[in-house]
Amino acid sequence: MDRKTPRKFATTPGTRDVLPPESTRLLDVQTRIRERFRLFGFREVVTPALEYSEVIEEHGLRDASYKLFDPDNQMLLLRPEMTTPIARLVSQRLAGSPPPHKLSYVLPAYRRASVGRGQSAELYQAGVEVVGSPSPREDASAIALLVDVLQSLGLEAPSDFAVVLGQSAFYSGYLRHTAPEAATGVTAALAAKDLVAVDAIARDLAADAAAGVSGIPRLVGPATDGSIIEEAGSFAIGEEAVAALDNLREILRHLEAHGALGAVILDLGLIGRHDYYTGAVYEAYAAGLGFTIANGGRYDNLLRRFGKEMPATGFAIYLERLLSVLPEEEPPPLLVLVGGDVDGIEATAGLRRLGVPVLHLSEDLSPGDAAEYARSVEAAWISYPATGGVKLATTDPPGDFVFMDAESVARTVLP
Amino acid sequence: MSGLRVAVPKGAIFEDALSALERAGMPAHVLRENGRRLVYRAGETEFIVSRPSDVPVFVEYGAADVGIVGKDVLEEHKHNVVELKDLGTGRCRMILAAPESRAEDVRRAIRHAEVVRVATKFPDTARRYFERMGRQAEVIELHGSIELAPLVGLAECIVDLTATGTTLRENHLVELDEISTSTARLISNRGAYRLRHREIAALADAMQESGDPVG
Numbered sequence: 101m102d103r104k105t106p107r108k109f110a111t112t113p114g115t116r117d118v119l120p121p122e123s124t125r126l127l128d129v130q131t132r133i134r135e136r137f138r139l140f141g142f143r144e145v146v147t148p149a150l151e152y153s154e155v156i157e158e159h160g161l162r163d164a165s166y167k168l169f170d171p172d173n174q175m176l177l178l179r180p181e182m183t184t185p186i187a188r189l190v191s192q193r194l195a196g197s198p199p200p201h202k203l204s205y206v207l208p209a210y211r212r213a214s215v216g217r218g219q220s221a222e223l224y225q226a227g228v229e230v231v232g233s234p235s236p237r238e239d240a241s242a243i244a245l246l247v248d249v250l251q252s253l254g255l256e257a258p259s260d261f262a263v264v265l266g267q268s269a270f271y272s273g274y275l276r277h278t279a280p281e282a283a284t285g286v287t288a289a290l291a292a293k294d295l296v297a298v299d300a301i302a303r304d305l306a307a308d309a310a311a312g313v314s315g316i317p318r319l320v321g322p323a324t325d326g327s328i329i330e331e332a333g334s335f336a337i338g339e340e341a342v343a344a345l346d347n348l349r350e351i352l353r354h355l356e357a358h359g360a361l362g363a364v365i366l367d368l369g370l371i372g373r374h375d376y377y378t379g380a381v382y383e384a385y386a387a388g389l390g391f392t393i394a395n396g397g398r399y400d401n402l403l404r405r406f407g408k409e410m411p412a413t414g415f416a417i418y419l420e421r422l423l424s425v426l427p428e429e430e431p432p433p434l435l436v437l438v439g440g441d442v443d444g445i446e447a448t449a450g451l452r453r454l455g456v457p458v459l460h461l462s463e464d465l466s467p468g469d470a471a472e473y474a475r476s477v478e479a480a481w482i483s484y485p486a487t488g489g490v491k492l493a494t495t496d497p498p499g500d501f502v503f504m505d506a507e508s509v510a511r512t513v514l515p
Numbered sequence: 516m517s518g519l520r521v522a523v524p525k526g527a528i529f530e531d532a533l534s535a536l537e538r539a540g541m542p543a544h545v546l547r548e549n550g551r552r553l554v555y556r557a558g559e560t561e562f563i564v565s566r567p568s569d570v571p572v573f574v575e576y577g578a579a580d581v582g583i584v585g586k587d588v589l590e591e592h593k594h595n596v597v598e599l600k601d602l603g604t605g606r607c608r609m610i611l612a613a614p615e616s617r618a619e620d621v622r623r624a625i626r627h628a629e630v631v632r633v634a635t636k637f638p639d640t641a642r643r644y645f646e647r648m649g650r651q652a653e654v655i656e657l658h659g660s661i662e663l664a665p666l667v668g669l670a671e672c673i674v675d676l677t678a679t680g681t682t683l684r685e686n687h688l689v690e691l692d693e694i695s696t697s698t699a700r701l702i703s704n705r706g707a708y709r710l711r712h713r714e715i716a717a718l719a720d721a722m723q724e725s726g727d728p729v730g
Binding site: 294387 | 574575576577578595596597598599600601700704705706707708709710712713716
């Protein structure tokens with residue numbers, strides 16, 4: 101028999117087991133995000149991990165999806181993102197109730213990861229969608245909620261993070277009006293974030309068209325700096341671009357009222373997935389991390405595919421990336437109580453009644469072994485039952501045992 | 516423009532990259548001091564030196580804010596970075612080449628859509644090139660001395676970079692086609708480009724193009 105570990109006992113490429121303390125942090129962050137979503141009136145939904153492949157339209161997402169076949173030989177996908185399943189849900193289940201539908205989710209999505217690029221095949225996400233309102237004010241309140249969530253998790257703007265905001269209809273409107281022949285090439289170059297190629301195309305255009313083609317993507321800076329929008333005004337040529345800029349101004353006006361403007365950086369060259377986003381588009385970045393920790397925007401055309409003309413806007417937060425930039429936190433309080441007999445059970449129950457988290461070991465361990473065990477589960481305290489209370493000691497560094505009654509233990513252990 | 520971390524590639528475009536950074540007022544001269552270090556500090560600016568193909572990796576992950584790298588590397592790996600400026604230096608060409616003696620055979624094989632074996636350090640670039648022409652190729656990825664492959668029968672032709680053509684001539688290889696041209700680019704991480712836009716835009720503006728940009 102082969103004695104080597106069978107290869108297929110590993111997790112599949114791009115996936116992993118999440119263990120404490122990371123799993124604890126992940127779940128805590130999910131809980132705190134849920135609280136903020138609820139505070140803003142969003143109602144949480146759960147959709148199936150499997151969808152018919154037809155539900156997802158975008159080629160990139162379909163290619164990246166895990167596929168399987170059901171007993172009727174229909175192709176299914178593991179959802180590669182949450183927005184489309186929610187659009188499907190709204191169009192099928194909520195047609196009778198009045199819009200806007202403010203829904204949230206905290207679920208993983210699945211994408212084939214390119215191995216070695218630090219991407220995960222199982223992406224823990226948390227996000228919201230506002231379906232059924234075309235108002236830029238809903239874009240602003242979604243962005244304000246994103247800022248609120250990130251701040252409530254201990255990040256500060258703009259030193260730790262910023263939401264980069266663009267308006268995809270502004271550039272596309274400008275292109276359609278002033279340089280329609282170059283629109284496809286320029287959009288592709290900008291989507292690839294290749295400003296060199298954008299400039300190369302601009303050089304072949306008439307001077308007035310070229311000014312905006314290479315000028316608009318360079319309008320980047322803090323949203324509190326009014327000069328960016330002012331400069332953008334000089335490129336607001338054609339009905340679409342004018343409307344898009346008005347839309348952006350309205351979003352900014354409301355972001356200011358939300359108190360979130362300081363967390364926003366404008367980038368008029370940000371177009372996101374340009375065949376998907378129809379207006380506001382944004383990405384959140386944290387200092388020192390190259391990848392987005394959240395992204396979102398307005399997608400007014402997606403619901404059409406499910407037979408409903410419903411404008412919509414929303415965002416998704418990538419929880420693993422977010423975790424990697426959150427400040428370190430003390431592990432939650434935990435006490436290991438060692439003692440196998442009835443007095444151990446009584447002491448444990450007494451502490452738990454006072455809200456002290458207790459891991460009870462019914463095997464009798466020596467203080468040294470108990471401390472080693474406590475360290476392995478990140479418990480800061482070990483204790484043994486004693487008449488009228490417990491003997492309590494710190495784990496790291498190992499302290500002397502002190503007798504305390506249950507109330508004193510609760511005061512000592514709980515923050 | 517201080518406090519940025521700049522990734523600089525070893526090898527062919529190292530000197531040009533240094534000159535361009537110095538012309539932009541960056542204290543890149545520290546990189547000339549000691550050839551074995553990996554991280555150099557000058558005031559608040561930090562320079563890291565890496566293999567050219569690793570520069571966009573450092574930048575994409577945010578381990579460096581900006582970097583200098585050849586367009587050939589960006590074309591091959593499609594990293595998610597912002598391409599800010601064509602520096603015009605380090606000009607070279609991606610070409611298809613075959614041994615003189617068999618050049619005609621390879622041409623004919625490609626014309627007839629036969630499968631040809633191609634050795635290259637740029638497998639994606641080679642694959643895309645043949646796909647675009649509607650031709651078929653078996654791409655063999657090597658990591659050095661590509662010219663050796665057709666000489667010993669590992670491949671019939673190669674896709675490789677050439678600046679002057681000297682290595683090709685020395686190995687009796689002839690160019691069959693030019694696939695693309697490449698120059699050095701200033702790239703930036705997507706987050707840093709927005710969060711530190713003032714410094715990075717100033718750096719991009721200050722890095723003078725020397726030579727004509729590739730259109």
